[in-house]
Each structure stands twice: as structure tokens, then as C-alpha cells.
Amino acid sequence: MKKLAVTVLLFALIFxxxxxxxxxAIINTAIGPINxxxxxxxxxxxxxxxIGIGGGIATLLIIFGGLQVLTSGGNPEKxxxxxxxxxxxxxxxxxxxxxxxxxxxxxxxxxAIPGFE
Numbered sequence: 001m002k003k004l005a006v007t008v009l010l011f012a013l014i015f016x017x018x019x020x021x022x023x024x025a026i027i028n029t030a031i032g033p034i035n036x037x038x039x040x041x042x043x044x045x046x047x048x049x050x051i052g053i054g055g056g057i058a059t060l061l062i063i064f065g066g067l068q069v070l071t072s073g074g075n076p077e078k079x080x081x082x083x084x085x086x087x088x089x090x091x092x093x094x095x096x097x098x099x100x101x102x103x104x105x106x107x108x109x110x111x112a113i114p115g116f117e
Contacts, residue, residue: 054096061089 026033032045065085072078107113 051096051100055093058089058093058096061092062086065089 065082068082068085069079072082
């Protein structure tokens with residue numbers, strides 16, 4: 001069922017982007033206005049949104065892991081589970097930060113891809 005929903009969403013997105021009547025328009029979305037003329041602006045906006053969501057989820061997981069450690073009541077299994085959750089969330093957050101950093105270095109400084117500034 002999830003695959004069907006994702007497929008329908010992707011086809012709708014492709015239809016909107018390929019539509020000749022919307023080729024010169026700015027589409028207002030939940031994540032802000034998207035310029036349909038420029039694929040670079042669209043991809044940049046989606047990546048910024050995804051990075052923000054990833055950072056927010058990592059922050060919530062760190063808070064949840066901390067609460068799990070605090071409310072463990074001395075149960076070593078719950079303490080260990082909370083510590084693993086915090087460690088995994090921090091690792092994921094670092095992965096996101098370094099991925100963006102490496103993409104910017106490769107995209108802007110090495111390859112000089114337009115639209116990466």
C-alpha cells in the first residue's frame with residue numbers, strides 16, 4: 001500500500017512539473033513556494049526540507065532516548081536501550097551534517113556545479 005501511495009505521489013509530481021500550463025508559474029506548497037522553471041531550485045528546496053526533517057527527527061530521538069534513560073528505574077536493559085538510541089541519533093545527525101558538507105565541497109568547489117551555491 002505504501003509503494004502505491006509513493007508511486008502515485010511521484011507521478012503527480014512529475015505531471016505537475018511537466019505540465020505546460022504551469023511551466024512559468026511558482027507553485028505554493030507546504031514547504032514554501034517552488035519555482036517550476038528551475039529544477040535546481042526545486043531540488044535545492046526538497047533537499048533543504050529533507051535535511052531539516054532529518055535533523056528534527058534526530059533531535060526528537062535524542063530527547064526520547066534521554067527520557068528513556070531517566071525513566072528506566074535502574075533497569076539495565078532500558079538504560080542500555082536509551083543509550084543506544086541516543087548514540088544512533090547522534091550518529092545519524094553527524095551523517096547528515098557531513099553528507100551536506102561533502103556535497104557542498106564536491107558540488108561547489110571541485111565541480112563548480114551551477115545552482116549549488
